Amino acid sequence: MNENVVCEQKKQLYETIDSMAGQLTQMADFIFDHPETDGNEVQAAALLTGFLKDNGFSVEMDCGGLKTAFRCVYQNRPQETGGAETSGRIPRIGILCEYDALENLGHGCGHHMQGPSCLGAAVAVKEVLKSVPYDLVVYGTPAEETFGGKINMLKAGCFQDIDVALMMHGAPDTCTDKKCLALSTYEVVYTGKKAHAAIAPEQGRSAFDALLLAFQGIEFLREHVRDDVRMHYTVKELPGPENVVPGRAVGKFALRSFSRDYLDSLKERFYNIINGAAMMSGVTAQITETQSLDNKVPVFALNDLVMKNAAEAGIPDLRPPREKTGSTDFGNVMHRLPGCCLRVRFVPSGTASHSQEYIQAGKTEDAHNCVIYGAKALAGTSWDLITDSSLLPAIEKEFEENRKTFG
Numbered sequence: 001m002n003e004n005v006v007c008e009q010k011k012q013l014y015e016t017i018d019s020m021a022g023q024l025t026q027m028a029d030f031i032f033d034h035p036e037t038d039g040n041e042v043q044a045a046a047l048l049t050g051f052l053k054d055n056g057f058s059v060e061m062d063c064g065g066l067k068t069a070f071r072c073v074y075q076n077r078p079q080e081t082g083g084a085e086t087s088g089r090i091p092r093i094g095i096l097c098e099y100d101a102l103e104n105l106g107h108g109c110g111h112h113m114q115g116p117s118c119l120g121a122a123v124a125v126k127e128v129l130k131s132v133p134y135d136l137v138v139y140g141t142p143a144e145e146t147f148g149g150k151i152n153m154l155k156a157g158c159f160q161d162i163d164v165a166l167m168m169h170g171a172p173d174t175c176t177d178k179k180c181l182a183l184s185t186y187e188v189v190y191t192g193k194k195a196h197a198a199i200a201p202e203q204g205r206s207a208f209d210a211l212l213l214a215f216q217g218i219e220f221l222r223e224h225v226r227d228d229v230r231m232h233y234t235v236k237e238l239p240g241p242e243n244v245v246p247g248r249a250v251g252k253f254a255l256r257s258f259s260r261d262y263l264d265s266l267k268e269r270f271y272n273i274i275n276g277a278a279m280m281s282g283v284t285a286q287i288t289e290t291q292s293l294d295n296k297v298p299v300f301a302l303n304d305l306v307m308k309n310a311a312e313a314g315i316p317d318l319r320p321p322r323e324k325t326g327s328t329d330f331g332n333v334m335h336r337l338p339g340c341c342l343r344v345r346f347v348p349s350g351t352a353s354h355s356q357e358y359i360q361a362g363k364t365e366d367a368h369n370c371v372i373y374g375a376k377a378l379a380g381t382s383w384d385l386i387t388d389s390s391l392l393p394a395i396e397k398e399f400e401e402n403r404k405t406f407g
Contacts, residue, residue: 009128010312013379016124017372024116024375025368027051031112032362035101039143041068044099048115048140055123057138064153070140071158074126077133091386092135094162095122095378096333098144108358109145110170110346113371117168117344120375125382134386137162141329148293148329154336163392164302164338166381167330168374170358170367171343172351174310175319176303179406181230181256182263182295183327188214188274192283194247204245210281211235211249217273218253225266230256256327260294260335261407293327294335297406299399302340305391309380310342315373317345335407338399342377346370 017024031044045068049059052072063069097118098111122138139158143149150159159165190211195204218231225231232254239246255270257263271287278285303321310318322343333339346366351357361367385391 010380010383012128013124013383014313014376016127017120017375017379020120020123021368021372023051024120024371027116027119028113028367028371029363031099031115032107035106035112036068036099037101037103037143038146039066039068039100039149041099041142044068044112044115045070045140045142048097048099048119051119052122052138056126057122057136063139063158064149064156066142066149066152068140068142069149069153070138072138072140074122074136076126076129076135078131089389089392090133090135091392092137092161092163093125093382093385094137094139094159094165095382096139096141096150096165096167096330098141100142100145102145102354105354106359107362108354108356110353110358110362110367110370111144112362113170113346113367113374114168115140117371117374118378120371121378121382124375124379125386129383129386132386135161136382144329148291148332150329151292151332154332159333159337162337164385164395165330165333166306166339166378167341168378169341169343170346170370171353172345172347172349173319173322173343174315174317174345175343176306176321176340177296177325177343178298178321178323179258180296180325180331181228181258181327182260182331183291183293184255184263184267184289185291186253186255186270187236187288187290188251188253189286189288190249190251190278190281190283191286192247192249192281193245195245197243197245201245204247205282206245207249207281207283208239208246210277210283210285211239211251213277213280214251214274217277221269221273226257226262228258229262229266230254258295259407293329294332295406296331296334296339297399297403298334299338299340299395299402301398302338302395305384306340306342306377306381309384310344310373310377312380313373313376315344315377338395342374344370344374344377
């Protein structure tokens with residue numbers, strides 16, 4: 001396509017987003033002022049889906065069995081494609097957004113900006129790109145901070161209708177991610193026998209002894225795993241007074257690695273530590289896996305495309321990809337199909353998320369700019385993926401190759 005046409009079309013995308021700026025930032029402020037958590041984001045979901053419905057998207061609620069998860073679709077089917085370079089393939093662009101807050105903190109991770117920014121991108125593409133066939137699918141994904149709503153949605157078959165998954169996230173730096181840590185969390189309940197610790201300790205079997213032995217076993221395991229592995233533990237329930245042999249002890253454990261495959265290979269060794277501690281203490285152990293987040297499989301060509309569009313949208317101070325990140329349920333999506341999350345700066349570089357600094361910046365001019373910048377970058381990226389038939393096949397090829405390295 002002629003480069004002048006490309007520039008003009010993207011300029012129209014930006015102008016359309018600018019025309020919606022007031023609505024988008026007002027939505028972000030409303031979600032910020034009404035924080036909702038853990039799959040109960042009722043007001044946020046209603047606000048976002050209402051905006052998409054008003055702008056011509058079909059709306060489906062209760063995705064994946066989650067009352068605040070949604071799928072909103074717009075299918076463009078012009079009678080004449082005008083020579084669109086689709087080679088018979090209709091691009092299916094997925095835009096994913098989060099809108100959950102943190103318990104007792106509010107929007108200390110900036111999720112209030114995601115939904116409005118993603119909606120601005122989707123509506124702008126719908127309004128400007130008329131001559132080529134494509135699908136736009138906006139997924140609302142609740143509870144990222146707790147049980148990871150995207151996991152439930154994946155199990156229910158969501159995200160199979162898109163070729164690529166795009167996201168944005170407020171951040172201290174404007175960049176993409178190279179990778180993130182896979183995560184497995186466990187709750188361990190040891191059950192022993194209570195006894196008076198002074199009069200008849202021999203009659204007791206200490207569940208807390210087993211928990212302490214398990215903690216020590218994790219420490220010994222650290223020497224014999226790959227450098228990227230992280231292992232955490234804590235006492236979930238206090239075992240009781242010092243003069244009673246504890247009959248119950250509950251611990252929480254988290255294991256992380258940049259490779260889901262390698263993390264899975266540690267599971268038997270972890271279970272052996274837990275059960276071995278039970279045997280040494282004469283108690284029983286119950287192990288429950290509470291969460292399983294996968295690592296991202298990066299597609300560097302897609303990262304580059306997103307950053308190119310960030311530059312075209314005029315986002316200042318672009319940075320290289322983050323080498324290391326924590327864990328997210330978006331990793332479960334990116335483990336199965338190509339995806340990218342653009343992080344857009346709205347707080348000073350080095351500011352930690354889940355912090356009071358994020359809260360204080362949540363309704364600032366920088367936060368509002370973050371919404372608009374993110375919308376423009378995602379809209380431009382979607383435009384490229386739809387109109388350039390060479391991009392998606394190349395991205396999919398790299399994804400399959402990188403799965404072998406980052407699996």
